Amino acid sequence: MNGSIKISDSIYYVGVNDRDTQLFESLWPLDRGVSYNSYLILDEKTALIDGVKESKVTEFFDKIKNLLNGKPLDYLIINHMEPDHSGTIPELLQKFPNLKIVGNRTTFQFIENLYKVEDNFHEIKDGESLNLGKHNLKFYLTPMVHWPETMMTYDETDKILFSGDAFGGFGTLDGGIFDDEVKVDVFEDEIRRYFSNIVGKYSPMVQRALKKLNEANIDIKIIASTHGPIWRKNPERIYSLYDKWSKYETEEGVVIAYGSMYGNTEEMADYVARKLAEEGIKEIKIMDVSKTHISYIINEIWRYKGVIFGSSTYNQGLFPYMESLVQWLSHTNIKNHVLGIFGTYGWSGGGVSTLVKYNEQMKWPLVAEPIEARLSAKEEDFKKLAELAKAMAKEVKLA
Numbered sequence: 001m002n003g004s005i006k007i008s009d010s011i012y013y014v015g016v017n018d019r020d021t022q023l024f025e026s027l028w029p030l031d032r033g034v035s036y037n038s039y040l041i042l043d044e045k046t047a048l049i050d051g052v053k054e055s056k057v058t059e060f061f062d063k064i065k066n067l068l069n070g071k072p073l074d075y076l077i078i079n080h081m082e083p084d085h086s087g088t089i090p091e092l093l094q095k096f097p098n099l100k101i102v103g104n105r106t107t108f109q110f111i112e113n114l115y116k117v118e119d120n121f122h123e124i125k126d127g128e129s130l131n132l133g134k135h136n137l138k139f140y141l142t143p144m145v146h147w148p149e150t151m152m153t154y155d156e157t158d159k160i161l162f163s164g165d166a167f168g169g170f171g172t173l174d175g176g177i178f179d180d181e182v183k184v185d186v187f188e189d190e191i192r193r194y195f196s197n198i199v200g201k202y203s204p205m206v207q208r209a210l211k212k213l214n215e216a217n218i219d220i221k222i223i224a225s226t227h228g229p230i231w232r233k234n235p236e237r238i239y240s241l242y243d244k245w246s247k248y249e250t251e252e253g254v255v256i257a258y259g260s261m262y263g264n265t266e267e268m269a270d271y272v273a274r275k276l277a278e279e280g281i282k283e284i285k286i287m288d289v290s291k292t293h294i295s296y297i298i299n300e301i302w303r304y305k306g307v308i309f310g311s312s313t314y315n316q317g318l319f320p321y322m323e324s325l326v327q328w329l330s331h332t333n334i335k336n337h338v339l340g341i342f343g344t345y346g347w348s349g350g351g352v353s354t355l356v357k358y359n360e361q362m363k364w365p366l367v368a369e370p371i372e373a374r375l376s377a378k379e380e381d382f383k384k385l386a387e388l389a390k391a392m393a394k395e396v397k398l399a
């Protein structure tokens, strides 16, 4: 089957879907799978923009072979060296020994170290171009979005930005590959999960990359990332969302993430949620850290301004899954949130105080004093939870 799809007169989508991998980077659940997007330009010279994961090499080569129809592949442009895109480099070089690999100096250091390839390099610098005949490709170095060698390739002829991992997210492309062929909301959620867990830590670098693109004043008609849909109907939508997320701009709403063994802390979570609703908050997400993978919780936290953590005490410390969540969060450098803390203890305490300690690193303003109940919440604890909800609602309401 030739599953390649035309993007413009001479540019084709030759990416593949991965429905086998359970955890992306051995970390992030792929409930909806993931696509590895690759693009082939058929011009006087032929060029492939990014590759796919090694496990998908057969399907990938079938697509390329059909389109090349006996022509050689002249260039492989590497926007990003992560193995889910670069894994087929050794096989590509075997099939096309004269292939020139286009990248920057850091790209080639990575290729040498990962694949022991030491030649066939065509080095480009920031702002340089490569002419394929009709198509002129311009390269913008965008380091640390989210790897150091990251760059973006802009096709000046068809006005397509090949953006690497930027603007990309989880989810296979099931038939539809363009934003006008799919339900964009579902992808948007998965793009935010990808962003918040993988790229978001480098938000200042994302801002720097967007600034570079803005200053270049290029007309972007299509955004073609390495994962997820190709944005041809409304590229501004994903561009502005990326801008918003990397500026840490949030929406009105509250995430209540809790860990509870026997339901007493959970009861406090439900109570505070009800009080938030009475205060007029409509977006309230209660998330059980034992049942929900932290990537989904971090995704919601990135979105909403208000966060409330609730934890029982376990072995004089935090409930273990709650500890994973706050540890991960403190790595992301995520900003612009307000926090509430509550929890339970039996004899020594340690849950609530550990949450307070983590927040000394994250430095999110506390909307109220932490609330700690003895085994289960009593009347005075519920009263404090209602006050917490009131203070939180006041902080997160936008208008």
Ligand SMILES: Cc1cc2nc3c(=O)[nH]c(=O)nc-3n(C[C@H](O)[C@H](O)[C@H](O)COP(=O)(O)O)c2cc1C
Residues within 6 Å of the ligand: 259, 260, 261, 262, 263, 264, 265, 266, 312, 313, 314, 315, 316, 317, 344, 345, 346, 347, 348, 349, 350, 374, 375, 376
């Ligand atoms: C395995 C286990 C370990 C616990 N360790 C502690 C502890 O070290 N210190 C403490 O104060 N309470 C400890 N507790 C008591 C719980 O924090 C307390 O029962 C709390 O009310 C549980 O809240 P939950 O119903 O939300 O799980 C422990 C409870 C369990 C089941």
